[in-house]
Amino acid sequence: MLLNQFLLLAAVLFSVGVYGVIVRRNGVLVLMSVELILNAVNINLIAFSTFWGLGGQVFALFVIAVAAAEVGVGLAIVLLIYRNRRSVDIDQLDELKG
Amino acid sequence: MTSLLAAASSTSFDVPGNVAFAVLAVLMVVAAIRVVTTRNVVHAALWLVVVLGGNAVVYLILQAEFVALTQLLVYIGAIIVLFLFGIMLTRAPLGRSEDLDNNQRWIGAVVGVLLLLVIGYSVTQSWGSDRLDFAAYDLPQVSDVAGTAVEVGGSGNGRTQALANEIFGDYLIPFEVVSVLLTGALIGAIVLARRD
Amino acid sequence: MWFFTHVWILPAVMAGSFLLILLFGKRLPFKGAEVGITAVSICLLFALATAFNWATWGADSPKVSTSAPAEQIEAVEVGALAEVPDQCSRVVTELREGEGSASTEAAPPAGAEVPAGEGAAPVTPSGTGETAAPAMGSAAAAGGKGEETVTRPVVRCAPWFESTDALVTWGTQIDGLSVMMIVVVTIISLLVHVFSTDYVHGDRRYTHYFAFLSLFTGSMLFFVLSQSTLQMIVGWELVGVCSFALIGHWWEEKPNSDAALKAFLTNRVGDVGLLVGMIILFFAAGQSFSIMDVTILAQEGEIQHVLLLVASVCLITAVMSKSGQFILHTWLPDAMAGPTPVSALIHAATMVVAGIFMVARLYPVFFEGLSIANSSVNLLAVVGAVTALFGAMLAFVQKDIKKVLAYSTVSQLGFMVTSLGVGAWTAAMFHLFTHAFFKACLFLGAGSLSHACHHSFNMVDDMGGLRKIMPKTFWTYLIATGALAGIFPLSGFWSKDEILAGTGSFPGTEGANGTYHLMLVMLLLAAFCTAAYMTRTIWYAFFGEYRGHGHPHESGPRITVPLIILATLGAIVGFLNLPAAFDFLPAGSLTRFEKFVEPIGLYFPSITHASFNPVLAVLSVAVGLSGIVVAYLYYWKGAFKGLHGLSERNSLAGWGKNVLVNKYYFDWLYTTVIVGFVKGPLARASNWFNQNVIDGVVNGVGRGAVGVGKFVYDDIDQRVVDGAVNGAGATASGSGGVLRHLQTGRIQQYTALFFAAAAILAGVFVLFVG
Known part of the structure; x- marks a missing residue:
């Protein structure tokens, strides 16, 4: 098998994830898209670890752990937003407007 | 036809493996696209399960069993449940809803395709002809805790053991840092989400 | 020797004190002040012991005849670096290795001076005997001429981190300069601590204040003891952070936090110069941060001149910001928003002195890079002289007594920088030394005044007549003013005279490094202005009638005792460096400061010293005195005349002969002069001069100085300099107005832009670069 096919799969997942982050309104869905991006990165890490030893796998594990933390905190933030605004619509969070 | 097969087999073209991969890849891509396009929030979470599961299979193909299992446990076991809880707690509409996307769909699509082109082009340029070899996994020997040499060979057990040696050897401090991070995230999530 | 190698204790003690106060200060009986004072006292004792040891250590140093063969001088000089461990300086190691092979063949060194002269002690390695410099046995101690005592710096270092080729160390470098600095810093800091216990008594962040005083002192000690340039940068920034915290001590009021920000941001501008300069030096010295390496290589001409020039210009930018030199000086007067003892600390011993110290420490870079020797103009000297003169003029128009002192x-x-610029290194350091005492005294005196006058610093409106009410403050302030004005025999006279002589411009002065005519003229003018504006503050604060409200009172002993100590020091420390020309005095009492502080050796340029010139000395005192006299006539006697002119021309006869009128008189004068300068300079000026000819030259000189000061302040400082700053701000604001429509506040739009930009950038790299 070629290395490239895994990398391309990861690239597709990554781009789809970016699309989701840009397009989705619901905060929970944005977090899901971020998970797609992280998983794409993990595929890359593990694919490359066939060349350069187990470091890639170790990093993939770290990414999984960090992703778990990120989802925990991210969802807590979404919950807080919901509690304060009765909505998780990211479009409405535009107080940084210039 | 036979010559093609012969040519393929002469370069160790792994037909069943590639077919399996192709099916898996298509499934994952479709699932991923559904995650970001579906109009039902719960469906999005369920499609995400498909992508994450597909990821685990990809890890298995790449002979990373431990990571694959962790993926199943952490992602499908924990994170998806978190997402479902999040959907419930934020009273997201459980059925179809039309306004899940904002008005940037075209921008998002253009950016996504642009990224795909750039990444695809550069990885093809750099890694287009590299074949996977699992030689890097075949570590000659690792030592167990007592220092005696352990035969690992190509067995799956041995790879996981080698991974454990990596984590608790070279990567011990990052590992500890990650555990601190998890604790911090735990506390942070509680602080953020508690009602007071 | 123990003190030299353990001097790292000083910053460590202060850092410990900082942490202790921060963590436990509030629970202690004196809210943390006692920890700070104890720590500084320990440091002061340590510093004094170090200075004492340095004196004896210096007396035992190897001496070499200047007429000896070059190889022999070099052998002695390399030998003097015995206390620089290999680890701390690659260059010294190489020199020593080269020397070791050379000296084996010239084992019995010939041609050394025979021990002679009074006080010639048999040369023995001092103290424990662990420090035997190889060449010392041959170089004999003697007090005769044509001999120089080679300084033996003591360097200690520890590895900090290692990167490919470069080992970065940090540690301490002890020589006369750093010993002098730690003494100054600890003395001033101790007195400021004591003063503060009364001054900020009952403040809401009393503990926090003392914590930062400790950190400030510790950072400055860390800075002046630096062994590597990287460590210097760290100390430099630490000092900046502490000054930010202390200037903004009362941050609840907007001007104070603005002033702190201004100080910090202005310093950031200079810090860019510092970083660039230090990086250039790092590579120029063959990837070494060691100050020894940099200075020796610069001194030996191993670094290209262009590199040194660029590096020194970059470092001058840093000096401009840190030491308040012209163009980047604007933060300094604003920094008066901080508590007064902090101003005293900043202005006398820490922060602003950091820039001067940096130049002094890396002097070979500047000396060679700017070609100071045998020249008549260079950037450093010009910047300094311009600052000296303009700063003095600006001080004329300030109502706020602290701002007068700030300018x-x-x-x-500016005097010190000029002095460094003309090659009079020792004079600059000596002026730093004396200035620290009398300027600290002046600031603390101003603090004492404001303490009495309900925390107002407005000497024009809220002070006056305090001479009788606050005699201790008055007398100490008067002495310090005299020292600042350069009146014989107070300390300022000696140091200022050395600087003036160091310009080498005055006829009959010999031995200077160059001939800087312009600098001499500007410095003399500045000295005149200095004397005049200081007399003005005395007039406003101590004479006339009290114009504030309430009943002022003399401050308590915790305020007056530091004042008395500082005034005493400010009066007498000038005798530490009596000129060599005073040969009727015992030889041991002459140029002591120079002998102890100025390094002689491989890592320092061999600067010469201008001879004492009695004519110049008299002239400088005369200039100072005339400044005082002019101001005296103008303020004490001139009020009546001014009133005449006023009533004639403005027919405001109602302006009476009282203090209030006096005040308005100046307001009117300022306005007229501004208008005269801005609207119709020639017509108004000639009219003004005609009107005032009868009032006498004296009056005119006074007004002219005030006018120029006002002009400089209003037109150059406020309009050109601030205008440039504001213009930059306005440009940013304008373009921001256009670009603000991009700021929709929608995160996902930003995300889209971010990813698109990343994709395009990556694409460009992949296609065209990779």
Whole structure:
């Protein structure tokens, strides 16, 4: 098998994830898209670890752990937003407007 | 036809493996696209399960069993449940809803395709002809805790053991840092989400 | 020797004190002040012991005849670096290795001076005997001429981190310069601590204040003891952070936090110069941060001149910001928003002195890079002289007594920078030394005044007549003013005279490094202004009638005792460096400061010293005195005449002969002069001069100085300099107005832009670069 096919799969997942982050309104869905991006990165890490030893796998594990933390905190933030605004619509969070 | 097969087999073209991969890849891509396009929030979470599961299979193909299992446990076991809880707690509409996307769909699509082109082009340029070899996994020997040499060979057990040696050897401090991070995230999530 | 190698204890003690106060200060009986004072006292004792040891250590140093063969001088000089471990300086190691092979063949060194002269002690390695410099046995101690005592710096270092080729160390470098600095810093800091216990008594962040005083002192000690340039940068920034915290001590009021920000941001501008300069030096010295390496290589001409020039210009930018030199000086007067003892600390011993110290420490870079020797103009000297003169003029128009002192510091720092620029290194350091005492005294005196006058610093409106009410403050302030004005025999006279002589411009002065005519003229003018504006503050604060409200009172002993100590020091420390020309005095009492502080050796340029010139000395005192006299006539006697002119021309006969009128008189004068300068300079000026000819030259000189000061302040400082700053701000604001429509506040739009930009950038790299 070629290395490239895994990398391309990861690239597709990554781009789809970016699309989701840009397009989705619901905060929970944005977090899901971020998970797609992280998983794409993990595929890359593990694919490359066939060349350069187990470091890639170790990093993939770290990414999984960090992703778990990120989802925990991210969802807590979404919950807080919901509690304060009765909505998780990211479009409405535009107080940084210039 | 036979010559093609012969040519393929002469370069160790792994037909069943590639077919399996192709099916898996298509499934994952479709699932991923559904995650970001579906109009039902719960469906999005369920499609995400498909992508994450597909990821685990990809890890298995790449002979990373431990990571694959962790993926199943952490992602499908924990994170998806978190997402479902999040959907419930934020009273997201459980059925179809039309306004899940904002008005940037075209921008998002253009950016996504642009990224795909750039990444695809550069990885093809750099890694287009590299074949996977699992030689890097075949570590000659690792030592167990007592220092005696352990035969690992190509067995799956041995790879996981080698991974454990990596984590608790070279990567011990990052590992500890990650555990601190998890604790911090735990506390942070509680602080953020508690009602007071 | 123990003190030299353990001097790292000083910053460590202060850092410990900082942590202790921060963590436990509030629970202690004196809210943390006692920890700070104890720590500084320990440091002061340590510093004094170090200075004492340095004196004896210096007396035992190897001496070499200047007429000896070059190889022999070099052998002695390399030998003097015995206390620089290999680890701390690659260059010294190489020198020693080269020397070791050379000296084996010339084992019995010939041609050394025979021990002679009074006080010639048999040369033995001092103290424990662990320090035997190889060449010392041959170089004999003697007091005769044509001999120089080679300084033996003591360097200690520890590895900090290692990167490919470069080992970065940090540690301490002890020589006369750093010993002098730690003494100054600890003395001033201790007195400021004591003063503060009364001054900020009952403040809401009393503990926090003392914590930062400790950190400030510790950072400065860390800075002046630096062994590597990287460590210097760290100390430099630490000092900046502490000054930010202390200037903004009362941050609840907007001007104070603005002033702190201004100080910090202005310093960031200079810090860019510092970083660039240090990086250039790092590569120029063959990837070494060691100050020894940099200075020796610069001194030996191993670094290209262009590199040294660029590096020194970059470092001058840093000096401009840190030491309040012209163009980047604007933060210094604003920094008066901080508590007064902090101003005293900043202006006398820490922060602003950091820039001067940096130049002094890396002097070979500047000396060679700017070609100071045998020249008549260079950037450093010009910057300094311009600052000295303009700063002094600016001080004329300030109502706020602290701002007068702030501009005075700007001006005096200009003196030091000029002095460094003309090659009079020792004079600059000596002026730093004396200035620290009398300027600290002046600031603390101003603090004492404001303490009495309900925390107002407005000497024009809220002070006056305090001479009788606050005699201790008055007398100490008067002495310090005299020292600042350079009146014989107070300390300022000696140091200022050395600087003036160091310009080498005055006829009959010999031995200077160059001939800087312009600098001499500007410095003399600045000295005149200095004397005049200081007399003005005395007039406003101590004479006339009290114009504030309430009943002022003399401050308590915790305020007056530091004042008395500082005034005493400010009066007498000038005798530490009596000129060599005073040969009727015992030889041991002459040029002591120079002998102890100025390094002689491989890592320092062999600068010469201008001879004492009695004519110049008299002239400088005369200039100072005339400044005082002019101001005296103008303020004490001139009020009546001014009133005449006023009533004639403005027919405001109602302006009476009282203090209030006096005040308005100046307001009117300022306005007229501004208008005269801005609207119709020639017509108004000639009219003004005609009107005032009868009032006498004296009056005219006074007004002219005030006018120029006002002009400089209003037109150059406020309009050109601030205008450039504001213009930059306005440009940013304007373009921001256009670009603000991009700021929709929608995160996902930003995300889209971010990813698109990343994709395009990556694409460009992949296609065209990779």
